[in-house]
Amino acid sequence: MLSFLSRRVLLMIVTLLAISLASFFIISLPPGDYVSTLEAQAESRGEVMSNDQLITLRARYGLDQPFFVQYWKWISNIVFHGDFGQAFAWNSRPVSDLIWDRVGLSILLSLSTLLFVWALAFPIGIFSAVRQYSAGDYVATFFGFVGMAIPEFMLALVFMYIGTRYFGQSPGGLFSPEYQDAAWNLGKVMDLASHMWLPIVIIGMSGTAGLIRITRANLLDELYKPYVVAARAKGLPEWKLLLKYPVRMSLSPFFSTVGWLLPGLISGETIISIVMSLPTTGPLLLGGVENQDMYLVGSFILILSALTVVGTLISDLALAWWDPRIRYRYEGR
Numbered sequence: 001m002l003s004f005l006s007r008r009v010l011l012m013i014v015t016l017l018a019i020s021l022a023s024f025f026i027i028s029l030p031p032g033d034y035v036s037t038l039e040a041q042a043e044s045r046g047e048v049m050s051n052d053q054l055i056t057l058r059a060r061y062g063l064d065q066p067f068f069v070q071y072w073k074w075i076s077n078i079v080f081h082g083d084f085g086q087a088f089a090w091n092s093r094p095v096s097d098l099i100w101d102r103v104g105l106s107i108l109l110s111l112s113t114l115l116f117v118w119a120l121a122f123p124i125g126i127f128s129a130v131r132q133y134s135a136g137d138y139v140a141t142f143f144g145f146v147g148m149a150i151p152e153f154m155l156a157l158v159f160m161y162i163g164t165r166y167f168g169q170s171p172g173g174l175f176s177p178e179y180q181d182a183a184w185n186l187g188k189v190m191d192l193a194s195h196m197w198l199p200i201v202i203i204g205m206s207g208t209a210g211l212i213r214i215t216r217a218n219l220l221d222e223l224y225k226p227y228v229v230a231a232r233a234k235g236l237p238e239w240k241l242l243l244k245y246p247v248r249m250s251l252s253p254f255f256s257t258v259g260w261l262l263p264g265l266i267s268g269e270t271i272i273s274i275v276m277s278l279p280t281t282g283p284l285l286l287g288g289v290e291n292q293d294m295y296l297v298g299s300f301i302l303i304l305s306a307l308t309v310v311g312t313l314i315s316d317l318a319l320a321w322w323d324p325r326i327r328y329r330y331e332g333r
Helices: 002-027 034-044 051-061 067-081 095-130 135-149 152-167 186-223 226-233 238-244 246-250 252-267 270-275 281-290 294-322 324-330
Strands: none
Touching: 002 067, 002 294, 034 051, 067 294, 095 135, 095 186, 095 281, 095 294, 135 186, 152 186, 152 270, 186 246, 186 252, 186 270, 226 238, 238 246, 246 252, 252 294, 270 281, 281 294
């Protein structure tokens, strides 16, 4: 296991370097740069920027340097100083400040959605498998297909329309206007809780539906295997048999995907955040792409890639801990 872990850590470092280079190259591909965006915006207002202004701005942000010089400046500052650069479109604020300003709400929303999905999907999936072809199974199956078929942004628009049309208020955002810029207190926390349930339901709908189907399918594969039949023949109580053996084996997909939690904590659901005006990191990333803010976008991609790679390693280790068959394979038995 130790040799496996060492190999994976070394591969992670190489992978992250390759991802950083590729991502910085991709975000540099579109014609122009942030200064070109500023120039276009000025022209749309009927203003004209002089060549001296353009040259000064490019020199200020290092955009007049060759590609590899810009990349090395960016990646070396991250590795050696923890500096992700400046966000051009946000008055040259540090990228790390912009990201961490919003990451708290993103983490809260993602964790709440994850707990909502697990709390619903696992009990329903287990019930659906144990009561196969019952009325409850058909209801769960129908819910699963509908939940996976309806796009989340469409569901968000429907709820926002219902809230505006029948209740006189839009469910967009996470705070009421009076709490938007207020300091944190009990009233603001309660207001946040009253607004969070709708994004949680919308974002968690497809995840819940998909996990119900996965849990049901995996549990049905385990319920009729010889070891379950043998345990039942020995007189083991049905509920104890179910939880100790087939349910445990059917939860392997849960451990194999738990690593996806890490990038999800930062990225959240970008489309839903934009549609519902949620102050999370997703709209910030979109704004960086629209403004060709290479340091902001590159930092996002690098952070999400690093969390994905680390999360995958955590998933592998968690799966090996949960399933002895996987652990023995890692140990070469």
